[in-house]
Amino acid sequence: MGEFDGKVVIATGASTLLGQAIVRAFAAEGAKVVMADIDVENGQALAAELGDAVAFVETDVTSDDSIDSCITQAVERFGGVDCLINMASTYLDNGIGTSREDWLTSLNINLVGGQIFSQKIAPVMEKRGGGSIVNFASIAGKVSQPGRMTYSAAKAAILRITGNAAMQLNPQNIRVNSVSPGWTWSSIMKMATGDDRKKTDGVAAPFHMFGRTGNPEEVAEAVLFLCSDKARFITGTDIAVDGGYTAMGPEGMVDAVAKLME
Numbered sequence: 553m554g555e556f557d558g559k560v561v562i563a564t565g566a567s568t569l570l571g572q573a574i575v576r577a578f579a580a581e582g583a584k585v586v587m588a589d590i591d592v593e594n595g596q597a598l599a600a601e602l603g604d605a606v607a608f609v610e611t612d613v614t615s616d617d618s619i620d621s622c623i624t625q626a627v628e629r630f631g632g633v634d635c636l637i638n639m640a641s642t643y644l645d646n647g648i649g650t651s652r653e654d655w656l657t658s659l660n661i662n663l664v665g666g667q668i669f670s671q672k673i674a675p676v677m678e679k680r681g682g683g684s685i686v687n688f689a690s691i692a693g694k695v696s697q698p699g700r701m702t703y704s705a706a707k708a709a710i711l712r713i714t715g716n717a718a719m720q721l722n723p724q725n726i727r728v729n730s731v732s733p734g735w736t737w738s739s740i741m742k743m744a745t746g747d748d749r750k751k752t753d754g755v756a757a758p759f760h761m762f763g764r765t766g767n768p769e770e771v772a773e774a775v776l777f778l779c780s781d782k783a784r785f786i787t788g789t790d791i792a793v794d795g796g797y798t799a800m801g802p803e804g805m806v807d808a809v810a811k812l813m814e
């Protein structure tokens with residue numbers, strides 16, 4: 553028996569490495585999963601690998617029609633929806649120099665898309681007696697990072713409004729929480745380093761108490777926990793899956809750098 557037998561999950565941004573780990577984890581626990589992403593190639597490949605329990609539905613979270621169509625297809629295929637994972641994102645960000653057009657594009661994908669998805673999915677979840685929404689925030693929503701503005705703004709807003717949504721959807725028995733990953737081994741890191749995990753871990757080491765980047769599977773475990781019945785008394789909060797990044801002040805970093813130099 554899987555922990556999510558009979559449950560249906562929609563995961564936006566699921567075609568990426570991190571998203572795929574979440575899809576695999578839910579499918580392994582018996583869930584039916586709809587991957588909602590604009591990346592058709594990677595999404596379809598994983599859906600084909602995992603069989604009938606996983607469907608890829610090309611979905612653009614900046615389009616209301618596209619979100620509606622995704623929800624309709626999920627209900628037609630699997631009978632309803634119990635969990636929504638809002639992961640779709642863009643790193644489009646030119647820091648203080650970001651144009652208005654890029655600001656609006658970034659906020660539309662990183663922030664507004666997920667919230668419109670939540671708004672539209674709520675009545676569908678209510679028909680099943682409730683549900684669980686997990687928003688992807690980030691360490692970027694908690695601390696300042698070089699060169700970032702739009703991404704940080706979106707992630708900080710997600711941390712704030714997760715509580716608001718939890719209050720407003722509580723009458724429908726829908727819990728809303730977020731996860732805030734630290735540096736996680738992901739598609740963008742794989743690309744930037746030519747698939748060199750060791751190099752990435754070396755750069756991440758001073759910022760994370762565990763001296764490495766997180767694994768996508770470690771983020772997936774927190775997401776599954778928040779969607780599970782074990783988290784039935786948890787709503788409106790954030791789980792930091794950041795290897796101690798946000799707990800560690802500058803002095804901890806000095807120690808870590810000294811250790812690296814040994």
Ligand SMILES: NC(=O)c1ccc[n+]([C@@H]2O[C@H](COP(=O)([O-])OP(=O)(O)OC[C@H]3O[C@@H](n4cnc5c(N)ncnc54)[C@H](O)[C@@H]3O)[C@@H](O)[C@H]2O)c1
Pocket residue numbers: 564565566567568569570571588589590591611612613614638639640641642643661688689690691732733734735736737738739740
């Ligand atoms: N990678 C990290 O270190 C890290 C750290 C903290 C938080 N996060 C968060 O985790 C999530 C995944 O991160 P990632 O690094 O894998 O990101 P990524 O950029 O590799 O993947 C984002 C996914 O969103 C999809 N997407 C983009 N625009 C879309 C749209 N309009 N509609 C639907 N899908 C769209 C992309 O196709 C892609 O599959 C994001 O929410 C990110 O903010 C990542």
